[in-house]
Amino acid sequence: MAKFDLNDDSIVCIVGSGAGGGTLGxxxxxxxxxxxxxxxxxxxxxxxxxxxxxESFAQLAWTDMRTTSGSWRIAKDFxxxxxxxxxxxxxxxxxxxxxxxxxxxxxxxxxxxxGDLQGANLLDWPITLAELEPxxxxxxxxxxVTGTNGIPRLPGNNNYKVLSAGAxxxxxxxxxxxxxxxxxxxxxxxxxxxxxxxxxQGCKSGAKWSTLVSEIPKGEATGNMEVRPGSMVLxxxxxxxxxxxxxxxxxxxxxxxxxxxxVVAVAGNSIxxxxxxxxxxxxxxxxxxxNSSGQVGRNxxxxxxxxxxxxxxxxxxxxRGTTMAGIVRDEARHDTKRGFVGGYEMETLxxxxxxxxxxxxxxxxxxxxxxxxxxxxxxxxxxxxxxxxPRATNRITLDKTAKDKHGMPVASVHFDDHANxxxxxxxxxxxxxxxxxxxxxxxxxNTTPYPSTHNMGTNRMSExxxxxxxxxxxxxxxxxxxxxxxxxxxxxxxxxxxxxxxVSLAIRQAETMAGMMQRREI
Amino acid sequence: xxxxxxPTELGRRGFLKTSVAAPAAASLAIGxxxxxxxxWAQAAQHLSAxxxxxxxxxxxxxxxxxxxxxxxxxxxxxxFDAMAADAGKKAMFAKGVADLDxxxxxxxxxxxxxxxxxxxxxxxxxxxxxxxxxxxxxRSTLVVSLYNQKDLWAKFGYEGSSADKGGYINRGFSDIDxxxxx
Ligand SMILES: Cc1cc2nc3c(=O)[nH]c(=O)nc-3n(C[C@H](O)[C@H](O)[C@H](O)COP(=O)(O)OP(=O)(O)OC[C@H]3O[C@@H](n4cnc5c(N)ncnc54)[C@H](O)[C@@H]3O)c2cc1C
Ligand code: SF4
Numbered sequence: 001m002a003k004f005d006l007n008d009d010s011i012v013c014i015v016g017s018g019a020g021g022g023t024l025g026x027x028x029x030x031x032x033x034x035x036x037x038x039x040x041x042x043x044x045x046x047x048x049x050x051x052x053x054x055e056s057f058a059q060l061a062w063t064d065m066r067t068t069s070g071s072w073r074i075a076k077d078f079x080x081x082x083x084x085x086x087x088x089x090x091x092x093x094x095x096x097x098x099x100x101x102x103x104x105x106x107x108x109x110x111x112x113x114x115g116d117l118q119g120a121n122l123l124d125w126p127i128t129l130a131e132l133e134p135x136x137x138x139x140x141x142x143x144x145v146t147g148t149n150g151i152p153r154l155p156g157n158n159n160y161k162v163l164s165a166g167a168x169x170x171x172x173x174x175x176x177x178x179x180x181x182x183x184x185x186x187x188x189x190x191x192x193x194x195x196x197x198x199x200x201q202g203c204k205s206g207a208k209w210s211t212l213v214s215e216i217p218k219g220e221a222t223g224n225m226e227v228r229p230g231s232m233v234l235x236x237x238x239x240x241x242x243x244x245x246x247x248x249x250x251x252x253x254x255x256x257x258x259x260x261x262x263v264v265a266v267a268g269n270s271i272x273x274x275x276x277x278x279x280x281x282x283x284x285x286x287x288x289x290x291n292s293s294g295q296v297g298r299n300x301x302x303x304x305x306x307x308x309x310x311x312x313x314x315x316x317x318x319x320r321g322t323t324m325a326g327i328v329r330d331e332a333r334h335d336t337k338r339g340f341v342g343g344y345e346m347e348t349l350x351x352x353x354x355x356x357x358x359x360x361x362x363x364x365x366x367x368x369x370x371x372x373x374x375x376x377x378x379x380x381x382x383x384x385x386x387x388x389x390p391r392a393t394n395r396i397t398l399d400k401t402a403k404d405k406h407g408m409p410v411a412s413v414h415f416d417d418h419a420n421x422x423x424x425x426x427x428x429x430x431x432x433x434x435x436x437x438x439x440x441x442x443x444x445x446n447t448t449p450y451p452s453t454h455n456m457g458t459n460r461m462s463e464x465x466x467x468x469x470x471x472x473x474x475x476x477x478x479x480x481x482x483x484x485x486x487x488x489x490x491x492x493x494x495x496x497x498x499x500x501x502x503v504s505l506a507i508r509q510a511e512t513m514a515g516m517m518q519r520r521e522i
Numbered sequence: 523x524x525x526x527x528x529p530t531e532l533g534r535r536g537f538l539k540t541s542v543a544a545p546a547a548a549s550l551a552i553g554x555x556x557x558x559x560x561x562w563a564q565a566a567q568h569l570s571a572x573x574x575x576x577x578x579x580x581x582x583x584x585x586x587x588x589x590x591x592x593x594x595x596x597x598x599x600x601x602f603d604a605m606a607a608d609a610g611k612k613a614m615f616a617k618g619v620a621d622l623d624x625x626x627x628x629x630x631x632x633x634x635x636x637x638x639x640x641x642x643x644x645x646x647x648x649x650x651x652x653x654x655x656x657x658x659x660x661r662s663t664l665v666v667s668l669y670n671q672k673d674l675w676a677k678f679g680y681e682g683s684s685a686d687k688g689g690y691i692n693r694g695f696s697d698i699d700x701x702x703x704x
Binding site for chain 2: 157194367377439
């Protein structure tokens with residue numbers, strides 16, 4: 001495996017090894033470009049994963065301190081856990097469920113389509129669906145997405161059968177067992193899904209795509225890529241001309257290091273990426289790197305989410321098999337007759353008993369709660385995920401007092417739902433309930449959003465430098481050899497899950513970056 | 523479809539099994555109930571036996587599962603005694619229990635929280651302190667320390683780890699048989 005010198009200033013240094021960083025790294029390495037990926041978390045392979053929710057959480061989740069404010073319930077229920085994301089090689093793709101959907105055309109043009117919504121900071125993307133389509137196709141092929149490229153869909157589990165039976169009775173038309181980056185048959189050196197049901201805890205059969213099992217080993221095999229786990233980047237440095245020159249990080253032994261680089265790409269997920277840019281403020285860039293627009297950290301999106309769990313007379317055992325085992329897409333359209341702009345998806349979801357206790361009704365107790373827990377085997381569940389509005393005031397900032405163990409100010413996450421998010425969530429709760437009642441639900445729970453799993457928008461793409469942080473290739477408007485490569489680039493969040501789009505953008509970015517490097521533009 | 527025992531059946535069966543296999547332990551658990559005289563309460567290092575017993579009673583009132591034996595609640599509360607090694611925590615638990623006892627006297631004329639007979643009456647006292655740091659600490663600890671006990675998962679119809687058993691591909695992932703036809 002490659003090892004690069006700290007003073008090697010010909011490399012591309014990527015911060016974070018998740019969906020964005022891991023994919024970019026492999027794509028560059030395949031093109032012969034030297035890459036060092038610095039990953040704050042440890043490296044756990046397929047056999048190391050644990051089929052136990054809390055133990056796995058302790059192994060993989062990002063549990064370093066964060067703070068919260070705003071009117072979202074998370075600030076009260078989980079004040080130091082605004083997001084449920086991963087700190088490990090592979091990033092949140094170790095935890096993710098695998099739902100891989102393309103944005104709809106209008107979702108790249110939200111300002112044009114939705115208009116000037118009060119309290120929303122809407123902006124059209126600087127790219128269109130047509131421009132991204134070839135990269136979506138590459139990403140689907142790379143990830144082995146079911147229902148594309150002739151790959152059969154996964155068989156539906158009990159939870160999906162309840163969802164689909166209810167959806168059919170309600171007259172919904174577009175529902176199936178999903179477009180999943182999970183092998184329904186052996187492919188790409190990995191086996192097929194064993195219906196283990198711990199997709200959120202790292203897939204122990206390797207059937208689920210992640211950068212850990214796919215992009216990273218492939219990149220390493222080229223001899224052009226080095227991944228350094230346990231390496232937390234604290235600062236990006238620049239020279240007098242303003243170009244970035246490398247990063248300062250704390251290595252696995254706790255020693256401060258400086259890695260020089262020709263290009264730096266930030267892919268730490270949408271809370272850490274702006275934190276790093278803001279923490280890299282200097283006399284030349286007093287508001288943080290790439291922040292001449294003032295948009296770094298703003299427009300934080302987390303999707304309108306919520307869950308509906310329903311109890312039936314007879315058992316469901318929703319936890320058996322794929323966690324996200326199917327989807328109803330009929331509500332994903334933009335149709336303001338429902339009282340909101342944008343749309344949402346309904347996807348099956350299950351939690352094991354320990355997480356159900358923590359998340360069904362945070363803070364709940366007494367007989368109503370206990371009896372709900374006793375209904376666990378007879379429960380079916382779905383997750384609601386829809387487009388939330390970017391707002392300038394929903395924002396990641398550096399906490400003024402709290403610091404992590406390296407002395408770096410922690411990220412503070414402020415979030416208030418937009419009225420559109422609330423209207424959409426209420427509609428989704430009502431439709432979710434209707435689906436389950438159509439097949440005999442006796443009790444239905446509206447579960448409040450979990451700590452955010454989809455984090456987006458905090459370094460958004462824009463046509464004009466004054467409206468956002470990066471251009472259509474994820475290159476920062478202000479500094480030409482500084483890129484953003486994760487979901488923080490999203491100009492808006494769309495109804496569907498984000499990762500296929502993150503991966504598609506990373507493939508496209510690698511192509512562009514390689515060209516720029518070859519032409520010595522960077 | 524493959525089901526696992528319903529909570530009520532299992533609770534009974536579990537009880538029967540215990541009383542046959544380990545009559546001494548079972549009679550101890552049942553005979554004494556949640557009281558400061560119980561061996562587990564007496565064994566507390568940092569909390570008084572009365573405080574320990576009150577916390578276990580609180581645990582039952584917060585997450586009341588009639589099909590679970592007291593031992594699960596005792597296990598769930600073990601951490602409180604360990605936390606009380608810290609003087610601040612110890613004081614919080616002591617004051618929390620003392621306040622509950624005072625309220626029990628004032629509102630119900632009872633000797634203390636533990637001796638209020640009806641769950642509903644005890645729950646009202648807990649509701650009154652729901653927003654306190656004491657209640658918050660007890661509840662947020664229990665939601666993990668109770669429901670994360672592997673040996674009670676089956677009693678809630680949850681089968682736990684699955685990869686070691688080959689997943690559910692041949693163990694009923696799609697065996698639902700009662701759904702109405704569309
Ligand atoms: C439970 C769960 C289920 C999900 N299911 C789906 C799904 O079905 N479909 C879907 O599309 N999406 C899903 N997601 C979301 C998906 O995982 C994320 O959108 C995606 O992984 C984000 O990619 P990213 O590159 O932005 O960040 P990540 O994948 O989170 O990677 C960021 C990495 O950067 C590292 N890092 C951060 N800061 C630093 C630093 N300063 N120095 C060094 N390293 C750093 C982190 O440790 C982390 O490993 C799910 C997420 C979760 C948690
Ligand atoms: S259900 Fe399939 S994808 Fe999920 S963990 Fe199991 S084998 Fe992996």
